[in-house]
Amino acid sequence: MGLVAIGFLSSWSSSLFFILLFQVVPFVSSSSASSQELNTDGFFISDFLQKMGGLTQISSYDFSSPVCSWEGVSCDVNNQNVIGFAASSLGLSGSIPEVTIGKLSKLESLDLSNNKITSLSSDFWSLGSHLKTLNLSHNHISGSIPSNIGNFGSLQSLDLSFNNFSGEIPESINSLLNLQFLRMNQNGFSGRLPHGILKCENVVSIDISVNGISGSLPDGFGTSFLKLQRLDLSENEIHGRSSDFSGLQSLTHLNISGNFFQGSVMGVFQDPLQVIDLSRNQFRGHLSQVHFANSSFNWSNLVFLDVSENQLSGEFFHDLNNEAKNLKHLNLGYNRFSNQEFPLIQKLTSLEYLNLSKTSLRGKIPIDISQLVSLRTLDLSQNHLQGSLPRLGIKTLDVLDVSFNNLTGEIPSSLLAELPQMEKFNFSFNNLSYCNSQLSLHTRKTAFQGLLYSCPIAVKPDNIRNKTTKHKGMKLILAVTLAIVCFIVGLICLVIGCRRKTRMWAVKQISYKEEASISGPFSFQTDSTTWVADVKQATAVPVVIFEKPLLNFTFVDLLTATSHFDRGTLLAEGRFGPVYRGFLPGGIQVAVKVLVLGSTMTDQEAARELESLGRIKHPNLVPLSGYCLAGDQRIALYDYMENGNLQNLLHDLPLGVQTTEDWSTDTWEEDNSGGIQSTGIEGILTSWRFRHKIALGTARALSFLHHGCSPPIIHRDVKASSVYLDSDLEPRLSDFGLAKIFGNAAEENISRGSPGYIPPEFSESENSAPTPKSDVYGFGVVLLELITGKKPMGDDYAEQPNLVSWVRGLVRKNQGLRVIDPKIRETGQEKQMEEAVRIGYLCTADLPTKRPSMQQIVGLLKDIEPVVHQ
Ligand SMILES: *[C@@H]1O[C@H](CO)[C@@H](O)[C@H](O)[C@H]1NC(C)=O
Numbered sequence: 049m050g051l052v053a054i055g056f057l058s059s060w061s062s063s064l065f066f067i068l069l070f071q072v073v074p075f076v077s078s079s080s081a082s083s084q085e086l087n088t089d090g091f092f093i094s095d096f097l098q099k100m101g102g103l104t105q106i107s108s109y110d111f112s113s114p115v116c117s118w119e120g121v122s123c124d125v126n127n128q129n130v131i132g133f134a135a136s137s138l139g140l141s142g143s144i145p146e147v148t149i150g151k152l153s154k155l156e157s158l159d160l161s162n163n164k165i166t167s168l169s170s171d172f173w174s175l176g177s178h179l180k181t182l183n184l185s186h187n188h189i190s191g192s193i194p195s196n197i198g199n200f201g202s203l204q205s206l207d208l209s210f211n212n213f214s215g216e217i218p219e220s221i222n223s224l225l226n227l228q229f230l231r232m233n234q235n236g237f238s239g240r241l242p243h244g245i246l247k248c249e250n251v252v253s254i255d256i257s258v259n260g261i262s263g264s265l266p267d268g269f270g271t272s273f274l275k276l277q278r279l280d281l282s283e284n285e286i287h288g289r290s291s292d293f294s295g296l297q298s299l300t301h302l303n304i305s306g307n308f309f310q311g312s313v314m315g316v317f318q319d320p321l322q323v324i325d326l327s328r329n330q331f332r333g334h335l336s337q338v339h340f341a342n343s344s345f346n347w348s349n350l351v352f353l354d355v356s357e358n359q360l361s362g363e364f365f366h367d368l369n370n371e372a373k374n375l376k377h378l379n380l381g382y383n384r385f386s387n388q389e390f391p392l393i394q395k396l397t398s399l400e401y402l403n404l405s406k407t408s409l410r411g412k413i414p415i416d417i418s419q420l421v422s423l424r425t426l427d428l429s430q431n432h433l434q435g436s437l438p439r440l441g442i443k444t445l446d447v448l449d450v451s452f453n454n455l456t457g458e459i460p461s462s463l464l465a466e467l468p469q470m471e472k473f474n475f476s477f478n479n480l481s482y483c484n485s486q487l488s489l490h491t492r493k494t495a496f497q498g499l500l501y502s503c504p505i506a507v508k509p510d511n512i513r514n515k516t517t518k519h520k521g522m523k524l525i526l527a528v529t530l531a532i533v534c535f536i537v538g539l540i541c542l543v544i545g546c547r548r549k550t551r552m553w554a555v556k557q558i559s560y561k562e563e564a565s566i567s568g569p570f571s572f573q574t575d576s577t578t579w580v581a582d583v584k585q586a587t588a589v590p591v592v593i594f595e596k597p598l599l600n601f602t603f604v605d606l607l608t609a610t611s612h613f614d615r616g617t618l619l620a621e622g623r624f625g626p627v628y629r630g631f632l633p634g635g636i637q638v639a640v641k642v643l644v645l646g647s648t649m650t651d652q653e654a655a656r657e658l659e660s661l662g663r664i665k666h667p668n669l670v671p672l673s674g675y676c677l678a679g680d681q682r683i684a685l686y687d688y689m690e691n692g693n694l695q696n697l698l699h700d701l702p703l704g705v706q707t708t709e710d711w712s713t714d715t716w717e718e719d720n721s722g723g724i725q726s727t728g729i730e731g732i733l734t735s736w737r738f739r740h741k742i743a744l745g746t747a748r749a750l751s752f753l754h755h756g757c758s759p760p761i762i763h764r765d766v767k768a769s770s771v772y773l774d775s776d777l778e779p780r781l782s783d784f785g786l787a788k789i790f791g792n793a794a795e796e797n798i799s800r801g802s803p804g805y806i807p808p809e810f811s812e813s814e815n816s817a818p819t820p821k822s823d824v825y826g827f828g829v830v831l832l833e834l835i836t837g838k839k840p841m842g843d844d845y846a847e848q849p850n851l852v853s854w855v856r857g858l859v860r861k862n863q864g865l866r867v868i869d870p871k872i873r874e875t876g877q878e879k880q881m882e883e884a885v886r887i888g889y890l891c892t893a894d895l896p897t898k899r900p901s902m903q904q905i906v907g908l909l910k911d912i913e914p915v916v917h918q
């Protein structure tokens with residue numbers, strides 16, 4: 049019967065029932081708390097717990113034992129009175145009954161936080177003047193605070209946060225002379241902050257955030273709290289000025305976000321503030337004045353500054369760069385700043401969050417921004433930024449928003465490669481183009497809105513996907529394009545040919561470097577007015593073609609051949625820089641690689657290095673056919689590879705085509721003779737014989753570099769996209785020897801290889817240098833790609849993080865056959881493929897010493913060469 053009554057009581061809290069309850073309580077409790085003597089502290093507490101707690105939560109209490117032994121209860125020295133009671137997170141619910149804890153007259157500390165208490169008893173406020181800490185946070189208590197709170201004269205810590213209190217904060221708070229911590233945040237308090245609060249002179253921390261406090265702060269607010277360190281008034285409706293806070297000489301944290309503060313922000317900046325959040329107010333005036341007007345502020349203490357969503361005008365701070373050295377969070381977004389250049393901030397190396405969204409920025413994003421090594425969030429959206437996206441080089445970046453700007457050019461492939469690791473990114477509404485077929489349709493639609501998808505021909509999904517339907521149309525377009533190109537090239541040859549007669553053989557480029565405004569060929573693409581002026585100089589910059597030393601090509605010819613390095617001729621964004629396709633006069637087709645990263649070599653050294661690279665010839669290497677040293681740019685010319693690279697052909701599948709069935713039926717037809725016939729290059733690629741041929745050719749190339757050259761050449765970046773297919777579909781490895789030309793400056797970036805191909809020893813030790821065995825690892829990954837048809841990273845590997853660990857795991861379990869690409873499974877002998885998996889396994893051994901040499905690998909691969917039988 050008692051049980052029923054308790055359950056009944058706790059589910060009701062209407063005041064009518066309250067009266068009823070008042071009379072019933074002593075009656076019920078005398079039976080349920082029988083083990084404690086009436087009107088002792090033990091009785092009050094057990095009564096309280098049993099009435100408010102479901103029996104399950106308090107079943108651990110043994111009410112027959114002495115009260116001072118109960119959990120959460122502490123007593124005075126004589127074990128006579130309970131002085132501390134903590135009943136946090138016990139699932140207590142409903143109103144606190146009268147004549148329970150309200151009667152603990154010696155109580156000094158009470159913690160009822162994190163329960164479901166809905167209201168306080170009327171005798172609660174008579175708890176007495178001993179109470180020092182009261183924590184009622186995270187409950188459902190509603191109603192206003194009676195002025196009886198003034199009874200708690202000893203209170204040092206009052207936490208009423210996360211409840212449903214309403215009404216005004218009573219004036220009687222002025223009696224809490226010892227108060228140090230005041231938390232009333234996340235309630236429904238309204239009205240003005242009472243004048244009485246100024247009497248709480250010992251307060252160290254005040255949090256009244258997320259309430260409905262309105263009006264202005266009481267007069268003398270700033271001068272009353274000499275010990276106040278943290279003040280949070282955010283998310284209220286307070287009207288005020290920054291001068292309200294002057295005099296708070298201990299204040300380190302100030303948050304007034306989301307109020308109606310007006311006027312200048314100048315008065316806020318005073319020592320020893322470290323955290324300043326003024327966001328979403330109505331501050332006006334020039335932020336730049338802050339710095340000059342109050343030079344006493346110590347900027348090196350500042351860690352957090354948010355002034356976003358105000359009406360600040362003028363320009364940003366000057367000189368933040370040299371002073372705010374510890375700044376981690378800076379948000380100046382959504383203000384009314386005047387048009388200005390990107391601020392100087394590259395020395396703020398602690399910066400983790402930078403938000404300059406909607407701050408009227410114009411000009412370029414400085415390359416310096418890559419010096420912000422701690423940056424995690426970068427928001428530059430809604431400005432007028434121009435030029436190209438710099439190579440951010442920021443590995444820590446989680447959030448990047450550059451949407452709504454005027455940026456042009458390609459999104460660097462290095463950045464695109466980082467996207468899968470990022471939390472959020474947005475490039476929408478710029479004049480940017482990108483090439484990355486691995487992005488999902490949803491991502492393209494949201495984060496790349498209005499951007500140009502532009503890829504080399506071989507990679508463009510549509511061309512592969514829709515070849516059956518579009519084939520004829522495509523061919524026609526290609527033919528027409530080719531005809532036009534030939535015609536134009538012919539014309540140009542004629543013109544240039546005539547002009548050249550009047551010129552001497554140019555030995556060395558002149559004054560090209562002196563043109564400071566030119567940062568490289570990229571400016572030609574965006575700024576067609578300046579390059580015209582440079583053509584004269586460019587005619588003096590020779591292009592060296594090894595095989596044809598008598599051809600007097602110059603940089604002008606390269607410009608013409610690539611339509612001034614136009615995006616339309618871009619083949620790929622390689623690791624060392626962009627690669628363009630060009631027709632040199634005389635019909636010489638070349639791939640033009642602009643090595644964009646700075647080089648430490650002099651022109652003479654670079655020329656010597658390129659010359660010696662030009663002498664390296666092998667049927668499985670993409671030959672370097674020439675070079676051009678144009679100012680700071682080293683430009684390498686390669687024979688053009690008709691059939692793209694392995695990355696394109698293996699992985700850059702058309703959008704939405706993920707299933708192997710779809711792919712294979714599209715490209716394969718069963719032949720009567722049991723063999724398989726392909727219908728194009730991607731068809732040929734789907735045979736074991738062909739994949740083996742690529743693997744062997746690549747292995748030969750590497751074996752030649754390692755063992756046939758003196759000194760041996762370490763490739764340092766073996767990956768699928770370094771393996772090209774020439775017009776005879778022979779594999780050819782490219783990009784060898786380039787790492788050296790960059791010297792140490794780019795060592796870190798270049799020599800460590802590409803994601804997915806980096807051997808374990810590199811991730812374990814920063815200092816481990818590339819060796820032939822690190823190339824072997826990269827080759828092993830390419831081999832596994834050929835066998836499995838999967839990408840080294842970012843595919844589905846059944847719970848494994850990447851291709852290598854997936855394959856190695858299965859090989860160890862003797863299930864190597866399972867990794868074979870279903871598309872090639874039927875096209876050759878399983879035994880051979882299984883053996884190839886084993887070779888891949890050996891190449892990707894964790895320990896470099898366990899990996900075979902390239903020479904050995906060539907031997908192993910030759911042993912499993914599929915026999916050609918017609
Ligand atoms: C009150 O209790 C909550 C939850 O148990 C806790 O997070 C908070 O720090 C406490 N308040 C004070 C002032 O100790």
Ligand SMILES: *[C@@H]1O[C@H](CO)[C@@H](O)[C@H](O)[C@H]1NC(C)=O
Pocket residue numbers: 188190191212214
């Ligand atoms: C909070 O109190 C108001 C009245 O002051 C009431 O309408 C509302 O339902 C309460 N909310 C909760 C979650 O108890």
Ligand SMILES: *[C@@H]1O[C@H](CO)[C@@H](O)[C@H](O)[C@H]1NC(C)=O
Pocket residue numbers: 257258282283303304305306323324325352
């Ligand atoms: C300031 O308060 C707002 C709202 O309560 C909160 O979102 C923000 O994180 C706070 N700022 C700081 C620096 O704590």
Ligand SMILES: *[C@@H]1O[C@H](CO)[C@@H](O)[C@H](O)[C@H]1NC(C)=O
Pocket residue numbers: 294295314315316317318319341342344345
């Ligand atoms: C400069 O800071 C001091 C406190 O450090 C303050 O009293 C003064 O009002 C401030 N000056 C201005 C112009 O805001």
Ligand SMILES: *[C@@H]1O[C@H](CO)[C@@H](O)[C@H](O)[C@H]1NC(C)=O
Pocket residue numbers: 346348349
């Ligand atoms: C600013 O504060 C730092 C550390 O708190 C201190 O080392 C430096 O001397 C101060 N600078 C000035 C100008 O007061």
Ligand SMILES: *[C@@H]1O[C@H](CO)[C@@H](O)[C@H](O)[C@H]1NC(C)=O
Pocket residue numbers: 327356357379381382403404405425426427447449
């Ligand atoms: C940048 O600040 C604006 C204005 O406060 C805000 O809306 C936006 O979400 C912030 N961006 C990021 C990435 O935090």
Ligand SMILES: *[C@@H]1O[C@H](CO)[C@@H](O)[C@H](O)[C@H]1NC(C)=O
Pocket residue numbers: 431432433453454
């Ligand atoms: C982008 O640049 C073009 C040409 O410089 C200019 O006409 C246009 O107004 C700019 N747009 C924005 C949003 O800045």
Ligand SMILES: *[C@@H]1O[C@H](CO)[C@@H](O)[C@H](O)[C@H]1NC(C)=O
Pocket residue numbers: 456457479573574
């Ligand atoms: C976008 O950039 C290209 C050159 O990169 C330029 O021709 C074109 O006019 C630009 N479009 C706009 C809208 O600025």
Ligand SMILES: *[C@@H]1O[C@H](CO)[C@@H](O)[C@H](O)[C@H]1NC(C)=O
Pocket residue numbers: 451473474475476494495497
């Ligand atoms: C990118 O910004 C645009 C424009 O503000 C917005 O429509 C889109 O939802 C954003 N995309 C993402 C992924 O945040």
Ligand SMILES: *[C@@H]1O[C@H](CO)[C@@H](O)[C@H](O)[C@H]1NC(C)=O
Pocket residue numbers: 509510513514517702703
């Ligand atoms: C392929 O062509 C069909 C019509 O022929 C079209 O509906 C489809 O969108 C095209 N697919 C791609 C990826 O372009």
